[in-house]
Amino acid sequence: MPASGKSKNYSAQDIEVLEGLEPVRRRPAMYIGGSDEQAMHHLVAELLDNSMDEAVAGYANRIEFDLAADGTVTIRDNGRGIPIDRHPKFKDKSALEVVMTTLHSGGKFSNKVYDTSGGLHGVGLSVVNALSDRMTVEVARDKTLYVQEYSKGIPKSELKNEGPVRRRGTTVVFHADPEIFGPKSNFRPNTLYKMARSKAYLYKGVEIRWSCASDLIKEKDNTPAIDTLHFPNxxxxxxxxxxxxxxxxxxxxFSGESSLNGKGGRVEWALAWPEDVEGSLVSYCNTVRTQEGGTHVAGLKTALTKGLKTYAELAGNKRGGIITGDDVMGGTWGVLSVFVTDPEFQGQTKD
Structure with missing residues (x-):
């Protein structure tokens, strides 16, 4: 028996085809892991990753990150700026509009523009656009400023030439859509600050300038309203x-770094063994946090174990042969970061 109120007929008219960014708004969990406050923070991570990719590629050295009192987020870098010329496949649109409104579009599918990148699927910027009730993108290229506005993934203006400018890079200003995340969802300053700080640690060549409306910082929250994040070590x-x-x-x-397989690949690590704390290893791939570990973590464990066994053998310690990976890593407190081409993440949230 069909459910009450449901049609018994099932025909071609019942088959829906979702176009453009409509799939993102219908099923946001497919793209950012949910529609709650935690998922909302993933929008910021997507944009910050784009700016970090420009920095790691050597085209940017500064990122500005602001959280306004009304929840509006601004991320600005001094990279190359998203291309604004007409796209060869979509001749009636700029490359910027294609990137903003089309899933699986971008410059990171091959290694022509970026040797390594956190963005892989060409959906990050368009997903943030789809899930924002207002968004403005500014692109400064060739000493000219271009601006376009969007709402819920739809362009609200043509790409405008705003005249000469003495800077370069991309600026994205967005406000998360309360229709998707609920009217009570808010960005947490402490979460965003820690996100920015971790990115600055991961790449020595970038400076992240953090700012946040003081009204958003609660009494017991030690998040600074203004900070410059740059870590040479x-x-x-x-x-x-x-x-x-x-x-x-x-x-x-125990820290170090080494190149990997050419083409911009490299690994960096810093490890210690505290006397009073259980092990805790934080790992990243192309500046993206890998919560569940991965082959890079397994490789570190194997290399450390092999190294200690070899040293024990050279030192004449016969008990070195019984050392296991758990012995080495069980009490390790450390950070591991790798940059590789074509990494394999589990889904768009890159766990």
Whole structure:
């Protein structure tokens, strides 16, 4: 028996075809993992990752990150700026509009523009656009400023030439749509600040300028209203912050970095073994947090175990042969970051 009120007929008229960014608004969880406050923060991560990709590629060294009192987020970099010329496949649209309104569009599917990147699927910017009730994109290229406005994924203006400008890069200003996330959902300053700080640790060559409306910072929240995040020592600085003065078995962290397979690939690590804390390893791939670990974490574990066994053998310690990966990593407090071409993440949320 069909459910009450449901038609018994099932025909071609019942088959829906969702076009443009409509699938994102209908099923946001498919793209950002949900429609709650936590998922809303993923919108910011998508934009920050784009700016970080420009920095890691060597085209930007500064990112500005602002959270306004009404929840509007602004992320500005001094990179190359999204292309604004006509797209060869969609001749009636600029490349900017194609990127903003078309899923699976972007410059990161091959290695022609970026050797490594956190953005892979060409959906990040368009998804943020679809889930924002208002968005403005500014592109400064060739000493000229271009601006276009959007709402819920739909252009609200043509791409406008705003005249000469003495800067370059991309600026995205957006407000998350309360229809999707609910009227009571808000960005948490502390979460966004930690996100920005972790990105600054991961790439020594970038400076992130953080600002937040003081009204949003609660009494017991130690998030600064203004801060400049730049860490010349990279992951070593990150590890020292995480350790927070704890005593460790070895006096100095075991840290280093190395190139990987050419083409911009590299690995960086910083490890310590605290006397009083269980192990905690934070890992990243192309500046994206890998919550569930991955082959890069397994590789680190294998390499450390092999190295210690080899050293024990050279030192004549016969018990070195019984060392296991859990012995090495069980009490490790550390940070691991890799940059690789064509990484494989689990879905758009890149877990």
């Amino acid at each position: 990279g992951l070593s600085d990150y590890l020292l912050t995480r350790l927070n003065g704890r005593a460790t078995i070895i006096s100095n962290p």
